Amino acid sequence: MPSLGPQPFPGQEKRLRLLAFVRQDAVIRVDKRVEDTAMVWPHLLLIEFIVAMLWLVGLFIISALFNAPLQDVSSPDHTPNPSKAPWYLLNLQELLLHMDKALAGVIVPTILLFVFLPLIPYIDRSREGVGRYFTDKTGLRIFQFSAVYSTVLTFALIFIDYLAKKAGYIEWSSDHLPGGKQLFPNWLIPIGVMFGLSALLVFLVDRLFGATTRGKMIALFTGFVFVYVVLTFVGTSMRGPGMDLYAPWSLPPTIQ
Amino acid sequence: MLDLPTQAWEWVRRSYVWRSFFRHGYPDSRKNQSLAVFTNVFLHLHPVKVRRHALAIPYTWCMGGLSFFLFLVLTLTGTLLMFYYHPTTDLAYADIKDMETVVVFGQLLRNMHRWAAHGMVITVFLHMARVFYTGSYKPPREFNWVVGVLLFFLTILLSYTGYLLPWDQLAFWAVTVGYNIAAATPFIGNEVSYLLFGGFELGPNALLRFYVLHVVGLPVLAGFLMAIHFWRIRKDGGISGPL
Numbered sequence: 001m002p003s004l005g006p007q008p009f010p011g012q013e014k015r016l017r018l019l020a021f022v023r024q025d026a027v028i029r030v031d032k033r034v035e036d037t038a039m040v041w042p043h044l045l046l047i048e049f050i051v052a053m054l055w056l057v058g059l060f061i062i063s064a065l066f067n068a069p070l071q072d073v074s075s076p077d078h079t080p081n082p083s084k085a086p087w088y089l090l091n092l093q094e095l096l097l098h099m100d101k102a103l104a105g106v107i108v109p110t111i112l113l114f115v116f117l118p119l120i121p122y123i124d125r126s127r128e129g130v131g132r133y134f135t136d137k138t139g140l141r142i143f144q145f146s147a148v149y150s151t152v153l154t155f156a157l158i159f160i161d162y163l164a165k166k167a168g169y170i171e172w173s174s175d176h177l178p179g180g181k182q183l184f185p186n187w188l189i190p191i192g193v194m195f196g197l198s199a200l201l202v203f204l205v206d207r208l209f210g211a212t213t214r215g216k217m218i219a220l221f222t223g224f225v226f227v228y229v230v231l232t233f234v235g236t237s238m239r240g241p242g243m244d245l246y247a248p249w250s251l252p253p254t255i256q
Numbered sequence: 257m258l259d260l261p262t263q264a265w266e267w268v269r270r271s272y273v274w275r276s277f278f279r280h281g282y283p284d285s286r287k288n289q290s291l292a293v294f295t296n297v298f299l300h301l302h303p304v305k306v307r308r309h310a311l312a313i314p315y316t317w318c319m320g321g322l323s324f325f326l327f328l329v330l331t332l333t334g335t336l337l338m339f340y341y342h343p344t345t346d347l348a349y350a351d352i353k354d355m356e357t358v359v360v361f362g363q364l365l366r367n368m369h370r371w372a373a374h375g376m377v378i379t380v381f382l383h384m385a386r387v388f389y390t391g392s393y394k395p396p397r398e399f400n401w402v403v404g405v406l407l408f409f410l411t412i413l414l415s416y417t418g419y420l421l422p423w424d425q426l427a428f429w430a431v432t433v434g435y436n437i438a439a440a441t442p443f444i445g446n447e448v449s450y451l452l453f454g455g456f457e458l459g460p461n462a463l464l465r466f467y468v469l470h471v472v473g474l475p476v477l478a479g480f481l482m483a484i485h486f487w488r489i490r491k492d493g494g495i496s497g498p499l
Contacts, residue, residue, distance in 0.1 A: 036308050037306060037307055038306060038307075039286065039290075039304065040289075040304055041283050041293050041299070042283070043306075044302060044311060045299070047311060048321060051318045051321070051322065055325060056329070059371060059372055060368070063367035063368040064364065067356075068367050068370035068371070070353075070424050070426075071424040071426045072424060072425050073349040073423065073424060074423050074424055074429075075428075076428070076458070085433040086415065086416060086419050086430055087374075088377045088415065089416065089434065092437065093433055096437070102440045102441060102445075104437075105438075105440055106440060106442065107442070113405065113409055117405045118405050120388070120393055120401065121395075121402075124393075125394070127499060128391070128394075130394050131315075131391065131392070131498040131499070132390065132391070132498055214391065
């Protein structure tokens with residue numbers, strides 16, 4: 001005999017009153033099916049609780065083992081070499097080495113954050129593939145292709161820039177190019193490369209996989225993610241004193 | 257004797273006072289499970305039922321929820337840190353040193369705040385990637401994606417403004433990089449850097465501005481956007497899933 005719990009408390013039933021009948025087709029039904037549901041209590045709350053506790057314990061352990069960095073008190077006359085931004089901004093700092101400051105530090109991130117990312121749902125308006133990773137097999141292949149494409153090209157571009165500058169390209173450009181070492185090396189070429197390679201990626205996934213709008217968005221977003229990650233990695237582990245390029249395993253320490 | 261605790265507990269649960277707090281019995285029936293969720297201000301962020309699909313950890317990896325969880329951890333640890341910190345150039349660094357050597361559990365508190373902040377940048381980014389790759393920005397969730405992008409931007413700003421506060425070499429020169437970028441804004445570079453840093457060099461004004469933005473301005477704005485973000489998840493039909 002169930003003794004606890006299930007019985008309603010005295011007066012409890014009165015709290016659930018029927019206010020109105022609403023016809024089924026009068027309600028906006030947003031992809032919600034009644035049959036395939038689970039109660040939030042206990043199923044979802046249990047998962048949330050366990051995950052939150054695991055992370056809290058993990059955070060405690062990490063915080064007990066590793067101290068947050070603290071260097072000497074700041075002094076404006078004493079510049080560490082190299083001075084680096086926090087790691088999640090090192091992608092921008094890496095970009096600064098390859099184009100004009102305004103382009104790398106302000107224009108590109110502004111376009112990414114306030115134009116490209118917010119516009120995604122307004123360009124790709126089909127409901128194709130909602131709730132499925134990469135939509136389908138083609139989407140997965142587009143993701144893999146774009147990930148390799150952008151990783152390889154980003155490393156290649158950084159390396160080409162490194163070799164070109166080593167070969168005296170800056171000096172050559174200031175003597176031979178209209179606009180000197182500003183117009184072409186710092187503005188036109190980077191803009192052309194960024195737009196050109198993005199357009200080429202869209203063209204390639206269209207040709208190779210017959211990509212839909214969703215597929216093209218997967219290509220562009222994957223490009224963004226992997227360029228972001230590669231630039232962060234290069235900025236963090238491959239830039240030493242003077243922001244020169246080093247192999248990650250032979251990175252010299254910062255000169256304080 | 258043995259059932260005395262049970263009886264006492266039962267007496268408490270049936271008391272007038274208890275029932276003024278909780279308007280449902282123990283949630284072991286569908287009705288009480290529903291009431292437990294929608295009569296509780298914290299739990300009613302959730303619907304009473306979710307689609308079974310939404311419970312699968314490999315679908316969301318809990319990244320959105322964990323971002324919010326880390327935000328709460330950061331709010332709590334950050335508030336405690338505020339008791340020991342003066343946002344002035346002569347005291348800030350010494351306060352952090354005191355935190356590490358004098359304040360009880362100060363080092364642990366600072367470590368938790370620091371690592372949770374790094375963690376939140378990662379979880380928010382992964383959450384964004386998950387939402388993108390599962391097509392969860394598609395109708396009717398377009399606007400919530402935009403709110404999410406703004407929240408990603410705020411997360412970066414929160415982390416970055418906090419980075420200056422210890423006022424050590426690491427903080428100073430990392431933020432100097434940002435200062436130089438802001439100053440390079442076309443046409444309004446001077447205005448932007450003056451607005452953000454309160455001057456044309458990194459000094460007391462910059463520290464104060466970053467502090468106020470870090471502890472009040474940006475968290476309030478982020479809280480505001482999070483309210484919209486969570487509300488819209490519910491209004492747009494809950495967590496996304498196959499049609």
